[in-house]
Amino acid sequence: MSEVTVEWVKLQAELQGLPLTEDEANAIAPAIARNRNQAQIVRSFLKEHETTPASTFDPQIGSGG
């Protein structure tokens, strides 16, 4: 997985058509790295608790019971 550098953030934003200055890329890069870390935590959590890994995806989001 590529490192979250300011250059990487700017490139990814440009590919998506999202305007972003150097300062703005600099401002959100730490948060993007934190979110990536959270995604890893979520994958580890799934791996730890799913009894039948990747067997289902229930699009009925939210519980409501």
Add this chain to the structure above:
Amino acid sequence: MAADNLHYATLAEAARKLRLGETTSTELTQMSLDRIAAIDPQIFSFCTVTADLALEQAARADAELKAGQDRGPMHGIPIGLKDLYCTAGIATTGNSRLMKDFVPAEDATVVTKLYDAGAVLLGKQVMHEFAFGAPGKDSAFPAARNPWNVEHIPGGSSSGTGAALAAGLGYGGLGSDTGGSIRGPAHFCGIVGHKPTFGLVSRAGVLSLSWSLDHAGPMARTVEDTAIMLQAIAGYDAKDAFSVPSAPADYLADLNGGVSGMTLGVPQEWLDGDYGISDEVRAAFNAALDVYRSLGATIVAVESDAMIKSRNIGNLLLLSEAYSYHENDLKAHPELFGTGARNRFREGAFIPASDYVQAQRARKVCTELIREAMKDVDAVLLPSGTDAANRFDHSNPEAMYRNPNVMMPANVAGLPAVSVPCGFSANTLPIGMQVIGRAFEDAQVLRIAQAYEQATDWHNRHPDL
């Protein structure tokens, strides 16, 4: 009690006085409007005051009550709405410059329900821009301030609704809660806020932050008032795809049933771990547990892990969905967002679809684990925040995002959760506690909160304004 002393009456008390002929809706409304004019220049809780509409609705309520047409306890009661509820003919801005000229043609479903119940609309209330992030200096309206100390934040994103109720500006309000935005301001402002079960209250006509995490819900000064408001707004709505087709319960019938014999769970590992919960919050929460024990409840430890991890799951869902909602405007008009909101929304552009899908899958697992943790208890108790309100100039959202969010378990799992005042910090700022229940056990959650509230007097304290 003269009408001009009624600003801190409860909604239920005001309703009783209306029926006893001790006041009128017009008196309550004019008193509220006068108090908004006098106090709100310090608090900034309202962004639009609908004085003419309010007086017209109040006169109608008085005429109907006089004629014997009683619509129930909301009839003639002045309230406010977070400025993301669509109100026909009244600006609905989400506190964003992008929407400063937006005047909806229709009311949100819950606004219609409140009007049908006879409520009087004092106005629209300030919020964090599009219900996200921290109070912004460059949003459409100035940030609401905490009535207990205007140098401190009132919490968010339903900041104006929390601040207004703590300041005695109206008797109830509607907030919205995606990751704690009803319960946070309730915690910081010393009021009550209820996030209903996902699917119980319609979000049709409510500006969205995150479709799968958003909840509409009531805020008030007491649990009973919150239950009265929930009764008025709960129920199936075909216009909300996630609305659940079931009849709402009676949220008032067993409200005073107490907690004797109940078992209440505490995620002890979370409380004891290094997760940023302050000593003052921990002490207030532990004292609240003793109150519950004295009322006949048993406190037991429950599994914490899934609740702690819900922060990570919820954050990925929220950022991805929020970016989807705002993507076009972020590309075409980024300058019209406030700096804080723009930066946070942009984070969602860097979360791959695969991470979003895994987060939704993890959400199911997390919900099941929380359900399992709760199988032997009547409800779970948690603090409503990790600390009392920070000063605006000491507010550090980054630190907040690093720690597990005590609110997020109820959003990710869609569970009912109410925040009730449970103490004060050394510098006289409120602290709250959550009661979290199983899905559609909103009545039970409110009953458990009511038992605590009635055994304590935190809800009777008000800021000196």
